Amino acid sequence: MKIRGAGRIARAVAQGLRIAAYNYRGDNAEDFRQYINGIAEYLRSTRPTAVSLPNAIIFILHRLSMALSDNVDELKEVVIKSANEFIEYSKKATDNIGVIGAKRIEDGDNILTHCNSSAALSVIIHAFKEGKKIKVYNTETRPKFQGYITARKLLKAGIKTTLITDSAVRAFMKKIDKIIVGADTVAANGAVVNKIGTSQIALAAKEANVDFYVAAETYKFSPATVLGEYITIEERSPKEVIRNIEVPSNIIIRNPAFDVTPPEYIDAIITELGIIPPQASILVLKEHYGWAIRDYLLKELSIDE
Numbered sequence: 001m002k003i004r005g006a007g008r009i010a011r012a013v014a015q016g017l018r019i020a021a022y023n024y025r026g027d028n029a030e031d032f033r034q035y036i037n038g039i040a041e042y043l044r045s046t047r048p049t050a051v052s053l054p055n056a057i058i059f060i061l062h063r064l065s066m067a068l069s070d071n072v073d074e075l076k077e078v079v080i081k082s083a084n085e086f087i088e089y090s091k092k093a094t095d096n097i098g099v100i101g102a103k104r105i106e107d108g109d110n111i112l113t114h115c116n117s118s119a120a121l122s123v124i125i126h127a128f129k130e131g132k133k134i135k136v137y138n139t140e141t142r143p144k145f146q147g148y149i150t151a152r153k154l155l156k157a158g159i160k161t162t163l164i165t166d167s168a169v170r171a172f173m174k175k176i177d178k179i180i181v182g183a184d185t186v187a188a189n190g191a192v193v194n195k196i197g198t199s200q201i202a203l204a205a206k207e208a209n210v211d212f213y214v215a216a217e218t219y220k221f222s223p224a225t226v227l228g229e230y231i232t233i234e235e236r237s238p239k240e241v242i243r244n245i246e247v248p249s250n251i252i253i254r255n256p257a258f259d260v261t262p263p264e265y266i267d268a269i270i271t272e273l274g275i276i277p278p279q280a281s282i283l284v285l286k287e288h289y290g291w292a293i294r295d296y297l298l299k300e301l302s303i304d305e
């Protein structure tokens with residue numbers, strides 16, 4: 001939780017693999033491949049929900065598996081270069097989402113956002129920099145209060161911001177013109193996994209006929225969901241919920257960190273390649289992750305190419 005937000009997590013993982021490759025001291029290519037795979041597995045196990053994490057890993061490991069060299073220095077270079085490429089792409093993608101998404105924001109809009117999403121903030125801040133006079137309502141985001149990070153960033157950018165409790169969202173819905181949130185994972189059917197509470201906001205938005213947008217780079221789309229995999233929702237410690245409150249010792253507390261918003265509640269997904277209806281997610285996956293879907297399939301069915 002020191003590194004938060006699906007985009008940042010993905011870049012940190014790429015950086016981790018880059019550092020691992022750089023620090024490898026052996027001269028056996030097979031050992032190097034095993035060492036990188038081991039580190040990739042360890043990094044993969046750190047958080048289960050954001051698909052940007054395994055997507056960063058498979059991007060780099062795929063390049064490594066395509067490199068036929070037996071020379072460790074050459075293989076190290078492949079890992080370092082592809083990690084750099086991923087990190088660069090990721091930073092540019094967040095920026096491009098801002099440029100594209102800002103077109104949907106009108107002068108005078110009141111925007112609601114939830115949690116702390118760099119992609120969603122990129123849209124809001126771009127629109128503001130274009131001279132649109134916007135106001136933002138942002139949720140506290142219990143239990144980890146990422147909303148305070150969002151509020152600080154918005155205020156730093158000069159944007160008028162009102163912080164509300166998560167449970168106040170519906171009470172404020174009449175004031176809201178547009179909602180923009182980020183994503184940890186987008187499934188093949190266009191369902192979006194994001195910070196817990198997102199789906200309630202989408203439900204309230206649907207009822208009030210308020211546009212609900214998701215800002216998500218294409219590496220937040222999950223190739224494994226094409227093959228029917230479920231997305232694991234991270235369940236965190238009850239201690240995050242109760243903090244300093246005295247509670248009966250036999251109380252049961254649940255603390256899921258993310259929830260699923262069905263595609264029917266989403267007006268559009270803003271990606272770095274354009275704005276798409278959620279139902280078009282499968283096309284993004286087929287076009288950009290065709291190779292990954294194929295890799296998963298070959299592994300799962302244990303067939304030779």
Ligand code: RUB
Pocket residue numbers: 003004005006007008050114115116117118119120146181182183184194195215257
């Ligand atoms: C963060 C969260 C963010 C998405 C998108 O949860 O749910 O909305 O990750 O963020 P946590 P970004 O704090 O538990 O990681 O757009 O920055 O990738």
